Amino acid sequence: MSKYDFDCVIDRHGTYATKYDGLDQMFGRHDVTPLWIADLDFAVCPDITAALRRRIEHPVLGYSAAPESYWQSIIDWQKRRHGFIIERDEISFVPGVVKGIGLAVNYFTSRGDGIIIQPPVYHPFRMVIEGNERRVVENPLIFEGDSYRMDLEGLQQVIDREHPRMMILCNPHNPVGIQWDADTLREVARMCARANIIVVSDEIHGDLMLGGRKHIPFVSVSDDARRIAITLGAPSKTFNIPGLVSSWMVVKDPDLRRGFYHWLEVNEFNAPVLISTIGAEAAYLHGEDWLDEMLAYVAENIKFVDAYLRDNVPGVKAIMPQASFLIWLDFRSLGLSQEQLMRLMLEKAHLAMNDGSMFGSQGVGFVRLNVGTPRCVLEKALENIKLAVTEQLEA
Ligand SMILES: Cc1ncc(COP(=O)(O)O)c(C=O)c1O
Numbered sequence: 001m002s003k004y005d006f007d008c009v010i011d012r013h014g015t016y017a018t019k020y021d022g023l024d025q026m027f028g029r030h031d032v033t034p035l036w037i038a039d040l041d042f043a044v045c046p047d048i049t050a051a052l053r054r055r056i057e058h059p060v061l062g063y064s065a066a067p068e069s070y071w072q073s074i075i076d077w078q079k080r081r082h083g084f085i086i087e088r089d090e091i092s093f094v095p096g097v098v099k100g101i102g103l104a105v106n107y108f109t110s111r112g113d114g115i116i117i118q119p120p121v122y123h124p125f126r127m128v129i130e131g132n133e134r135r136v137v138e139n140p141l142i143f144e145g146d147s148y149r150m151d152l153e154g155l156q157q158v159i160d161r162e163h164p165r166m167m168i169l170c171n172p173h174n175p176v177g178i179q180w181d182a183d184t185l186r187e188v189a190r191m192c193a194r195a196n197i198i199v200v201s202d203e204i205h206g207d208l209m210l211g212g213r214k215h216i217p218f219v220s221v222s223d224d225a226r227r228i229a230i231t232l233g234a235p236s237k238t239f240n241i242p243g244l245v246s247s248w249m250v251v252k253d254p255d256l257r258r259g260f261y262h263w264l265e266v267n268e269f270n271a272p273v274l275i276s277t278i279g280a281e282a283a284y285l286h287g288e289d290w291l292d293e294m295l296a297y298v299a300e301n302i303k304f305v306d307a308y309l310r311d312n313v314p315g316v317k318a319i320m321p322q323a324s325f326l327i328w329l330d331f332r333s334l335g336l337s338q339e340q341l342m343r344l345m346l347e348k349a350h351l352a353m354n355d356g357s358m359f360g361s362q363g364v365g366f367v368r369l370n371v372g373t374p375r376c377v378l379e380k381a382l383e384n385i386k387l388a389v390t391e392q393l394e395a
Contacts, residue, residue: 002293004043004290004294005043007376008374009041009377019039020034022037023352027346027352032350032351032352033351033352033384034352035352035353035369035370035371036354036368036370037354038324038370039237040294041372041374041377042240042294042297042372044241044283044290045287045290047282047283048279048282048287051281051282052279052282055274066093067277070272070280071088073284073285074091074280074284076284077284078233081215082215082216082217090250090251090252090257092249092261092264092270093248093249093272093277094232094247094249094264095247095269097204097233098128099247099269100232100249101124101125101202102128103264103269105128105129105134105166106132107260108165108198109134110165111134112134112135113164113165114134114136114137114164115165115167116137116155116158116166116167116168116197117138117167117168118140118170118173119359119363120141120175120356120359120363120366121174122359123358123359125168125170125202128168135164138158138360139151139155140360140362143362147319148173148176148178148319150184150188152191155191156191159191159192163195164197165197165198166197167188167197168200168202169199169200169201169202170202171216172208172321172323174205175328175356175363176319176321176328177319177322177326177328178321178322178323179206179214179215179322180216181216182221185216186221186222186224186225189222189224189225189228189229190224192224193224193227196228197228198228198256199218201217201229201232203217203218203233204232204237205323205324206233206323207235208238208295208325209295209322210298210302210323210324211299211322217231219250219252227253229252229253230249230250230256230260231249231250231251232247233249234246235279235283235284238283238291239287239290241279241280244275244279244280245273245276246273246277246280298371301371301372301373302318302321302325302371304375305318306318306320308379309329309385312382312386313382313389315331315389316329316333317329317330326368326369327371328368329368330366331366332365332366334389336365338364342355344389348391349388351381351384353369353370354368356368
């Protein structure tokens with residue numbers, strides 16, 4: 001029997017939720033169903049809200065230090081779920097995964113240095129690189145009809161040609177939902193280690209493996225990887241607490257870690273925040289059943305989208321994710337420009353989804369759908385897509 005009710009529709013308006021209250025700013029209207037930014041519409045595990053409430057009831061909210069139990073909860077979770085062994089001195093708090101990437105970019109690279117990304121990929125990777133006046137070095141993924149693979153030959157070529165200092169890896173890869181296999185990750189590690197390239201591995205979606213698949217932390221695949229990896233993770237996507245901002249970083253190699261962690265420390269970039277540590281610890285200690293049930297629900301949502309599109313919307317295809325609650329939808333057969341496609345989704349289907357081209361030019365013709373929402377919301381959204389696409393095809 002299910003303990004949690006993921007079918008419940010919760011009104012999130014007026015809670016400062018970017019997904020809802022940010023619609024006007026992002027899409028220019030608010031009368032649409034938001035299935036964009038990557039958080040879930042589900043109530044969090046009640047143990048998390050109970051722990052936060054207990055602390056908030058105390059009337060003094062002074063400077064706080066994270067207890068040892070907080071660090072241990074991360075270490076135990078990683079070991080239990082992924083076989084990822086972390087020592088206490090290897091782990092640091094970071095105020096967000098993107099901020100962690102920004103900190104690594106600023107500390108380890110200089111203006112003009114090349115940094116590899118593999119589009120289509122989570123758009124802030126490019127923003128951090130360009131915003132800090134570093135150089136984006138692209139090694140696009142290769143699309144193979146049903147899924148994507150990494151272009152390992154291309155990677156070697158850009159390393160030889162552009163002499164990058166860093167690579168930002170997305171593992172699992174947003175928006176296409178792939179968990180990279182160990183052989184691929186080992187090859188990345190081998191090539192990058194040989195060229196002294198630091199690999200920042202964003203593993204924020206690593207707890208969200210679907211269908212019994214295993215997450216493979218990049219740092220775990222070889223000695224090369226261990227020497228060059230900066231791993232970033234968080235309970236935020238896992239337990240739907242991104243508003244608490246509770247990310248962490250692991251650097252295993254002592255030489256890579258020493259100066260960097262000192263710099264984080266003296267600038268207090270690594271200072272844990274009271275509410276985030278309480279929420280994160282409660283989630284890691286008590287949220288496992290909730291997570292497993294949530295993932296089962298999301299897996300059914302993904303199957304539902306795939307079946308619905310196959311049966312009702314020929315020409316629109318779901319790229320099936322191996323991880324997380326985001327589906328990369330292929331609309332290319334409609335032959336629309338990206339602007340026409342997004343207008344069709346917004347104005348005819350009344351849906352706010354992520355424009356595929358924001359993840360790179362390779363995303364033209366695609367849209368990213370967030371299925372972390374009650375099934376009835378998803379059913380209605382798919383009906384709207386069907387009506388909009390049918391109308392478009394008949395026009
Ligand atoms: C791959 C990836 N990294 C990072 C983030 C954001 O993490 P944070 O809010 O901790 O910066 C997201 C959110 O969608 C993501 O998909």
